Amino acid sequence: LAKTTQPISMDSYEGQxxxxxxxxxxxxxxxxxxxxxxxxxxxxxxxxxGYKTKVTNEVASLFIPADRKSSTLSLPRVSLSDTAVxxxxxxxxxxxxxxxxxxxxxxxxxx
Amino acid sequence: EAQVTQNPxxxxxxxxKKLTVTxxxxxxxxxxxxxxxxxxxxxxxxxxxxxxxxxxxGDVPEGYKVSRKEKRNFPLILESPSPNQTSLYFCAxxxxxxxxxxxxxxxxxxxxxxx
Numbered sequence: 001l002a003k004t005t006q007p008i009s010m011d012s013y014e015g016q017x018x019x020x021x022x023x024x025x026x027x028x029x030x031x032x033x034x035x036x037x038x039x040x041x042x043x044x045x046x047x048x049x050g051y052k053t054k055v056t057n058e059v060a061s062l063f064i065p066a067d068r069k070s071s072t073l074s075l076p077r078v079s080l081s082d083t084a085v086x087x088x089x090x091x092x093x094x095x096x097x098x099x100x101x102x103x104x105x106x107x108x109x110x111x
Numbered sequence: 112e113a114q115v116t117q118n119p120x121x122x123x124x125x126x127x128k129k130l131t132v133t134x135x136x137x138x139x140x141x142x143x144x145x146x147x148x149x150x151x152x153x154x155x156x157x158x159x160x161x162x163x164x165x166x167x168x169g170d171v172p173e174g175y176k177v178s179r180k181e182k183r184n185f186p187l188i189l190e191s192p193s194p195n196q197t198s199l200y201f202c203a204x205x206x207x208x209x210x211x212x213x214x215x216x217x218x219x220x221x222x223x224x225x226x
Contacts, residue, residue, distance in 0.1 A: 034214075036215075041199070041220065041222075042217075042219070042220065043115075043201045043203070043217025043218055043219060043220055044154065044201075044215075044217050045217070046214040046215065046216075049214070087153065087154070098156050098159060098167070098168070098169045098170060099144065099156050099159070099169070099215075100156070100170065101146070101153045101154040101155070101156075102153050103151065103152065103153040104153050
């Protein structure tokens with residue numbers, strides 16, 4: 001499994017767009033990228049998943065460049081309730097091997 | 112309601128006293144997994160299971176056992192708990208597509224303290 005690297009923490013303000021970048025230099029052809037959100041003392045919650053280019057859902061967008069060595073989670077117009085830890089994972093589409101979460105990015109949103 | 116449940120939610124015990132944390136899901140998921148979370152270390156996978164009677168080690172399996180006798184249940188067993196197993200534990204489940212898992216659904220967590 002490819003190791004991921006994310007910033008330890010980020011700060012932003014309500015109403016801003018927040019972009020969290022994840023590096024995964026050793027991503028394999030069959031791997032895809034998944035992002036989870038975790039609030040204190042709760043289990044992580046799936047946000048978005050993608051293989052290449054751009055994926056968008058009702059809460060976020062995921063941008064993956066052609067070389068797939070990095071990805072960017074974009075949260076539009078954040079609010080205080082978006083304060084959480086965000087995890088980037090690389091998972092294999094061909095085998096359900098062990099999953100590595102990493103330490104995540106602690107996002108703090110200020111009024 | 113589709114959910115993953117864990118019991119107990121909180122447990123304080125003493126070193127060496129065997130304990131079991133139960134995990135159950137009602138979504139007919141094939142894949143189930145246990146994680147522990149410690150400050151500054153994110154989530155680390157303990158064990159996972161792709162189906163009944165199929166289990167495998169994650170990143171930190173030492174000191175833990177699991178079993179998968181039924182599809183819906185995946186208990187975590189600590190035969191002889193030690194203080195370094197004090198942690199927040201999460202169970203998760205997902206469907207499998209071919210050999211790969213999909214979005215994982217997490218339980219509410221079990222906070223374990225071993226004195």
